[in-house]
Amino acid sequence: MLDDLDRRLLEILVKDARTSLKELAAQVGLSSPSVSERLRRLEERGVIRAFTVEIDPLALGYTLQAIVRIRPLPGKLHIVQKLIEEIPEFGECDKVTGDDCFVARLFVRSIGDLDGILDRIADKAETSTAIIKAQPIRRRPPPLAAASPRDRAGVLPAS
Amino acid sequence: MLDDLDRRLLEILVKDARTSLKELAAQVGLSSPSVSERLRRLEERGVIRAFTVEIDPLALGYTLQAIVRIRPLPGKLHIVQKLIEEIPEFGECDKVTGDDCFVARLFVRSIGDLDGILDRIADKAETSTAIIKAQPIRRRPPPLAAASPRDRAGVLPAS
DNA sequence: GACGTCGGTCAAGATCGTCCAGCATTTTAC
DNA sequence: GTAAAATGCTGGACGATCTTGACCGACGTC
Secondary structure, rough: OHHHHHHHHHHHHHHHHHHHHHHHHHHHOOOOHHHHHHHHHHHHOOEEEEEEEEEEEEHHHOOEEEEEEEEEEOOHHHHHHHHHHHHEEEEEEEEEOOOEEEEEEEEEHHHHHHHHHHHHHOOOOOEEEEEEEEEEEEEOOOOOOOOOOOOHOOOOOOO | OOHHHHHHHHHHHHOOOOOHHHHHHHHHHHHHHHHHHHHHHHHHHEEEEEEEEEOHHHHOOOOOOEEEEEEEEEOOHHHHHHHHHHOEEEEEEEEOOOOOEEEEEEEEOHHHHHHHHHHHHOOEEEEEEEEEEEEOOOOOOOOOOOOOHHOOOOOOOOH
């Protein structure tokens, strides 16, 4: 589904999405039209979801980040989810198994803002908030290497 | 620190980091050398951390994502942190306040892999794992609008 | 073995980015 | 208050890059 050349292209683009086709071509040993075509297909297939820019939240005044675990009150799940989606300060939200229904990342400019936002869901869900003190690993993609046959084994090959 | 033109450029680039200088220039009403210079400074100042590509983990065979809360055993904090950093399947890790010291995102290709990775830290930390069932909000930047004077008020202006 | 498809190259014309000179505005220094 | 310096912009020229279209070879199918 994804050959070695594709993976090498992705690897380069993860580091710099603005790398020129010519440069990409040179690094993987193809012509630039071929690279262009490969990128087009990677986008088309949804392998590449977007070319984007990573912005330092601090530069925008967001001095605080928090991880918020959210447990909607009975019957409020959909309202809560909609609310979260509509609050732009939520920069990420996952729906997970377990007691906490949602785990979300919140960007705020002050403790006051944090309180203000949590207040907006306080009557529809229980929340536990953890302030982020440091980021040992910032968002990065998983390894691009091809799945080994062993990896493809799937569930519980032995233990 | 960031003027309105910068914010508009960032907004365009968040959607497509490969937008040409000429197109950027046209959209914000500048010449391309000016845009080029602005981007250069945004990078230099660290506002733009990177131009990157967002890849669908599924395309790489990562069929499962999990949020793992990690509480290192006494004295093991640094070893655990190092270990997390070295395991490439961790796609994100935040050090937070509260009982859980770290909250991390894990990309795996199978339940077997999940088990294998958690085993590697099991003797140095307690972990709680929540499998991601859905992603109501995928990574997005916080609002780019300028901080309002009110926002700049900071901590506890009243409540 | 003919044929369609897929993925590649090459070359040319169109487009784009960078460099530079020049200009207006703002800031700094006195 | 004014001169000098710094900043940030523009436009045009030129070299680099991208796109397009014509063509080719490998491969699988009938």
